[in-house]
Amino acid sequence: xxxxxxxxxxxxxxxxxxxxxxxxxxxxxxxxxxxxxxxxxxxxxxxxxxxxxxxxxxxxxxxxxxxxxxxxxxxxxxxxxxxxxxxxxxxxxxxxxxxxxxxxxxxxxxxxxxxxxxxxxxxxxxxxxxxxxxxxxxxxxxxxxxxxxxxxxxxxxxxxxxxxxxxxxxxxxxxxxxxxxxxxxxxxxxxxxxxxxxxxxxxxxxxxxxxxxxxxxxxxxxxxxxxxxxxxxxxxxxxxxxxxxxxxxxxxxxxxxxxxxxxx
Numbered sequence: 001x002x003x004x005x006x007x008x009x010x011x012x013x014x015x016x017x018x019x020x021x022x023x024x025x026x027x028x029x030x031x032x033x034x035x036x037x038x039x040x041x042x043x044x045x046x047x048x049x050x051x052x053x054x055x056x057x058x059x060x061x062x063x064x065x066x067x068x069x070x071x072x073x074x075x076x077x078x079x080x081x082x083x084x085x086x087x088x089x090x091x092x093x094x095x096x097x098x099x100x101x102x103x104x105x106x107x108x109x110x111x112x113x114x115x116x117x118x119x120x121x122x123x124x125x126x127x128x129x130x131x132x133x134x135x136x137x138x139x140x141x142x143x144x145x146x147x148x149x150x151x152x153x154x155x156x157x158x159x160x161x162x163x164x165x166x167x168x169x170x171x172x173x174x175x176x177x178x179x180x181x182x183x184x185x186x187x188x189x190x191x192x193x194x195x196x197x198x199x200x201x202x203x204x205x206x207x208x209x210x211x212x213x214x215x216x217x218x219x220x221x222x223x224x225x226x227x228x229x230x231x232x233x234x235x236x237x238x239x240x241x242x243x244x245x246x247x248x249x250x251x252x253x254x255x256x257x258x259x260x261x262x263x264x
Contacts, residue, residue, distance in 0.1 A: 042189040042198060042207060043137035044182040045260050046160065047233045071158060074167070076126050079154055082161060083124050085169050090180045099226055100180065103218035107184045111150070120148040120190075128153050132264045138178075141186035142198075150186045174229035181223075181234065185215050205261045209253055216241055 090097060092105035100108075114120035125131070133140060133153055138160055140151045161167040164175040171179075188194075188211045196207035220234050237256055244250035 042142070042186075042194075042196075042204070042211070043133055043140040043264075044185040045134055045136050045233075046138045046156075046178060046182065046231050047136060071162065074158055076124075076154075078167070079126070079158060080124055082167055083122075083152055083157065086171055086175065086179055087122070087183075089169060089171050090176050090183070097176070099223075099228070101219050101222040104180055104184050107187045108180065110187060111183060114148060120150070122150045122152065124154050124157070125151045126154040128155060134260055134263055136260070139182045139186050141189045143190075148190050150183070150190075172229075174231075177223060177228055177230050178234075181215060181219055181230065184219055185211055188214050201261065201264075204264070205254060205257060208257045208261055209250065210248070212237055212253060212257065213241060213246070213248065213250065217246065 090100075090108060092100050092108050097105075111120065111122070115122065125133075128137075136156060137153050138156050140153065142149055142151070158167075160178070161175070164172050164178075166172050166175060189207070193210075194207060196203040198204055216234075216238050220230065220238050223230060224235065224238060233256070237253055240252035240256055241250055243252050
């Protein structure tokens with residue numbers, strides 16, 4: 001009996017230790033999310049696809065079988081695979097991406113280089129609860145414990161894939177263009193020029209205007225000249241900048257970005 005009680009005591013201590021470790025792990029993960037939000041989370045917001053086709057070339061036809069399944073049937077593994085495949089498909093070295101503006105190519109190669117040396121991570125955030133991500137934010141970026149990070153918001157990413165008509169290769173041209181622009185957008189937030197405090201609305205708005213303008217002048221406008229398909233919001237922002245004469249402080253662009261930034 002004494003031995004049985006001793007065994008039960010040891011087993012209970014082990015189980016208690018396991019539960020404690022699990023709890024601590026959850027706390028660390030939660031803390032990392034909080035750190036991401038507090039240190040500097042700027043987000044690339046991409047509006048949902050409208051019924052009216054966007055300006056540009058027609059997308060390549062999608063393959064029918066798996067695209068009709070429900071959102072709930074897509075697993076975390078499916079989403080991770082899709083994110084990796086889409087990232088691979090925007091490799092500027094691929095012949096089909098030859099039309100990418102030089103600025104976009106350089107930024108994409110910078111991401112690849114920084115990942116190789118361990119200075120940057122791209123993660124798929126499966127649960128965006130308890131973050132300041134807007135429901136239409138596709139990507140975000142920040143610095144966590146001194147390491148650069150680009151976050152892909154899992155729920156929005158799935159919508160992005162489904163709205164684009166492809167959840168696996170070959171992705172449509174618009175999906176590849178929008179994803180590329182999003183990645184470029186986040187690399188600019190990670191520049192040293194970004195001195196904005198994400199907790200301050202005015203500074204956050206000014207930073208978004210800076211980034212949208214830089215992406216527009218160096219990537220979006222060139223893609224529009226090539227009649228490439230892209231999200232309507234990018235075209236709206238480009239028109240706003242043109243109306244301002246491409247000035248750094250563009251009130252028309254601020255008006256477009258104001259509602260989203262105000263909700264964070």
